[in-house]
Amino acid sequence: MVYHTTMNGIKIINYLQILYFHSSYSYSFIVQLYLRYIKRGRGGLLFSLVTTGSMLGVLGFSYYKKTNFNNDNDKILKIAENCGLYTKTEKMKLYRRNYNKKGNYTEYVYKIPLGMELEDFKSKIGKFKDGLNNRSVRMIKLKDFKGLTFDSTILKQLEDIIYSRIQLSKEIEMEYDGMLKIRVYEEGLKSEYRFKEEMFKELKKWEVPLGVSLQRVIKIDFDVASHVLIGGATDMGKSNVLNLITTVLLHNNPNDVEFTLIDLKGGLEFSKYEHIKQVKNFATNADQAKEALENVKADMTNTFEFLRSKGFKNVKQAKIKKRHFVIIDEAAELASDGETDKELKKVKIECENLIKDIARRGRASGLKLLYCTQYPTVETVSSQVKRNLIARVCLPVDTATASSVVLDEGGAEKLPLIQGRAIFKRHRKTEMQCYYMDDEIIDKVITPHITFNPRSEESSVSHNFEKKSTSRKYTTIIEKA
Numbered sequence: 001m002v003y004h005t006t007m008n009g010i011k012i013i014n015y016l017q018i019l020y021f022h023s024s025y026s027y028s029f030i031v032q033l034y035l036r037y038i039k040r041g042r043g044g045l046l047f048s049l050v051t052t053g054s055m056l057g058v059l060g061f062s063y064y065k066k067t068n069f070n071n072d073n074d075k076i077l078k079i080a081e082n083c084g085l086y087t088k089t090e091k092m093k094l095y096r097r098n099y100n101k102k103g104n105y106t107e108y109v110y111k112i113p114l115g116m117e118l119e120d121f122k123s124k125i126g127k128f129k130d131g132l133n134n135r136s137v138r139m140i141k142l143k144d145f146k147g148l149t150f151d152s153t154i155l156k157q158l159e160d161i162i163y164s165r166i167q168l169s170k171e172i173e174m175e176y177d178g179m180l181k182i183r184v185y186e187e188g189l190k191s192e193y194r195f196k197e198e199m200f201k202e203l204k205k206w207e208v209p210l211g212v213s214l215q216r217v218i219k220i221d222f223d224v225a226s227h228v229l230i231g232g233a234t235d236m237g238k239s240n241v242l243n244l245i246t247t248v249l250l251h252n253n254p255n256d257v258e259f260t261l262i263d264l265k266g267g268l269e270f271s272k273y274e275h276i277k278q279v280k281n282f283a284t285n286a287d288q289a290k291e292a293l294e295n296v297k298a299d300m301t302n303t304f305e306f307l308r309s310k311g312f313k314n315v316k317q318a319k320i321k322k323r324h325f326v327i328i329d330e331a332a333e334l335a336s337d338g339e340t341d342k343e344l345k346k347v348k349i350e351c352e353n354l355i356k357d358i359a360r361r362g363r364a365s366g367l368k369l370l371y372c373t374q375y376p377t378v379e380t381v382s383s384q385v386k387r388n389l390i391a392r393v394c395l396p397v398d399t400a401t402a403s404s405v406v407l408d409e410g411g412a413e414k415l416p417l418i419q420g421r422a423i424f425k426r427h428r429k430t431e432m433q434c435y436y437m438d439d440e441i442i443d444k445v446i447t448p449h450i451t452f453n454p455r456s457e458e459s460s461v462s463h464n465f466e467k468k469s470t471s472r473k474y475t476t477i478i479e480k481a
């Protein structure tokens with residue numbers, strides 16, 4: 001220990017002792033007493049020694065409190081009781097506690113009263129969460145001291161750090177496997193996780209990281225998954241998800257990926273991709289969408305013919321590397337229901353039929369459909385299409401009905417209104433914060449692929465093979481493979 005001769009020096013040493021011993025939690029009444037005492041000028045060597053001893057006691061107590069589970073466990077049991085989650089003869093009982101340092105959570109395993117089920121507890125999840133966060137605490141972190149300026153305001157700065165309060169933001173998850181598991185995370189999801197360039201190389205060929213859940217990175221592997229339904233209210237981050245998927249696929253598979261982009265929001269969202277060579281069809285209205293979908297269907301039919309002739313079941317078995325992604329942003333614009341213009345209605349009905357066909361048969365031919373809408377209703381997402389859209393991403397929506405159109409169950413209407421917050425569902429639901437894809441990364445990835453060859457030429461070549469030539473029977477997909 002270093003002793004300074006001046007009063008200020010001793011004060012600083014005393015402050016630092018407090019801060020050291022209270023690196024995680026502070027017990028305010030002791031700290032306040034301590035500060036008041038040394039402020040009155042009764043500092044000094046003896047005081048330092050005595051208080052160091054008492055601070056060691058506080059440290060022990062602090063450590064005990066930090067690792068002690070009674071706090072949250074007591075609260076959980078109390079909340080369960082207040083919510084009526086007990087029977088006449090039985091209450092919830094703690095069976096085991098696991099502390100997961102890496103995951104930053106503590107898992108409490110309970111035996112629940114007979115006759116109760118997970119849903120009884122899940123329906124009260126908001127109450128559990130509020131109960132666990134019902135006070136603010138003083139929390140001192142060592143990193144707060146990095147910004148200190150050593151001048152005459154040092155004591156004030158230290159005081160500010162010590163007295164700053166934070167609101168607890170614990171998150172909980174519940175699971176049942178014969179026992180009820182309640183995981184309490186010290187911190188919930190952040191409101192932004194940026195996609196970083198170094199993440200590209202950590203991915204498998206067709207893998208795309210969608211976002212971060214409390215426990216892990218949520219990835220979708222298009223080698224396994226095929227079609228995806230993406231829904232969410234306006235401005236909640238659908239286009240960002242589409243940009244994220246498109247950019248990652250393009251970066252990791254520039255020679256094997258192809259896109260049909262149907263952007264019914266006026267072409268603004270996808271315009272940056274319009275001239276890259278991997279984009280085979282680009283549409284911004286229903287008529288163009290119909291033409292683009294017909295091209296895709298023609299390719300699909302050719303691929304099936306090829307597979308059949310060679311005795312393969314699918315492109316994977318045939319070792320065809322090409323995958324074609326049909327991405328429709330604002331698919332509700334193609335819904336014929338409610339369309340009053342007769343001609344347009346006819347076009348939309350054709351589009352709907354083409355989409356159904358692609359969703360139903362596309363998988364084996366290497367087609368992947370990303371169907372995105374801000375109006376998830378039974379009219380805009382037909383049941384025939386939906387049953388083939390296995391993976392679902394639902395950003396915040398207004399109603400439980402909209403959530404159940406996307407996820408087949410409610411939940412997304414209760415998501416916090418944070419841009420990029422979503423529920424991912426494949427086999428089970430997971431809340432996540434989608435990665436945010438910066439425009440700079442998108443530009444860097446797409447720029448080398450921009451071509452000034454008019455795509456219409458290329459696509460019409462591929463599209464017109466069967467019409468123009470009998471010898472070149474298959475599309476470019478097959479030839480390159």
Ligand SMILES: Nc1ncnc2c1ncn2[C@@H]1O[C@H](COP(=O)(O)OP(=O)(O)OP(=O)(O)O)[C@@H](O)[C@H]1O
Binds near residue numbers: 236239
């Ligand atoms: N994952 C995310 N993390 C943080 N912010 C996000 C995220 N996704 C989107 N945002 C923010 O939300 C804004 C709107 O996002 P985006 O354009 O993707 O929404 P949208 O649902 O497609 O909107 P619209 O339906 O109006 O086209 C973006 O400009 C961005 O600032």
